[in-house]
Amino acid sequence: RYGIAGARNCVPDRFLSEGETVSFGGHVFEVLHCPGHAPGHVVYYNRAAKFAHVGDVLFRGSVGRTDLPGGDHAAL
Secondary structure, three states: OOOOOOOOOOOOOOOOOOOOEEEEOOEEEEEEEOOOOOOOOEEEEEOOOOEEEOOOOEEOOEEOOOOOOOOOOOOO
């Protein structure tokens, strides 16, 4: 019903939690748990560069959808 047609499911090696860090390409990102759009949604924040990859949590002049399964407008 949702997702990309023909895409295969995958199993993660591990799940990330609030406060963990992820490093790649010489950059370090903090994991911030930001439920609302989806219960397990996270934001990756690079403090040194003052850059955040927010996914579908924040848009210019709006926020992500909360009408999908698990969405919570009050939490967002």
